[in-house]
Amino acid sequence: MEGCIFCKIVRKEIPARIAAENSLVLAFYDVNPQAPVHILVIPKEHISSVLEIKENHQEVLSQMILLAKRIAKQEGVDQSGFRLVFNCGADAGQAVDHLHLHLLGKRRLGWPPG
């Protein structure tokens, strides 16, 4: 999508520190990390939010979770623990309208989240 910042990262029009990538999914380090490990896993295709997920997105969604699991190992948080989060809508604080899975770890994460 033309004006979408994450689509621009996918098209390499703006820089990002890439953590991993495959044909469907891109993972990059969050520019404003909320934990020592904070990586965003996104579909290369523009999907605005969890509300826009359709039946035909099953492959890309499973790829996102599998890649997050691989990155958790790569970042050394698979044994200590980590959190995967989708924010959806205003109350959840979704700021970028391109589906993204937050991978957070390497610190004790509070529950319930703020």
Ligand code: AMP
């Ligand atoms: P959310 O609040 O769930 O929409 O999260 C959006 C996330 O995207 C925030 O954690 C931001 O710090 C992050 N973010 C925004 N722009 C960039 C960027 N250009 N590169 C990396 N992370 C970004």
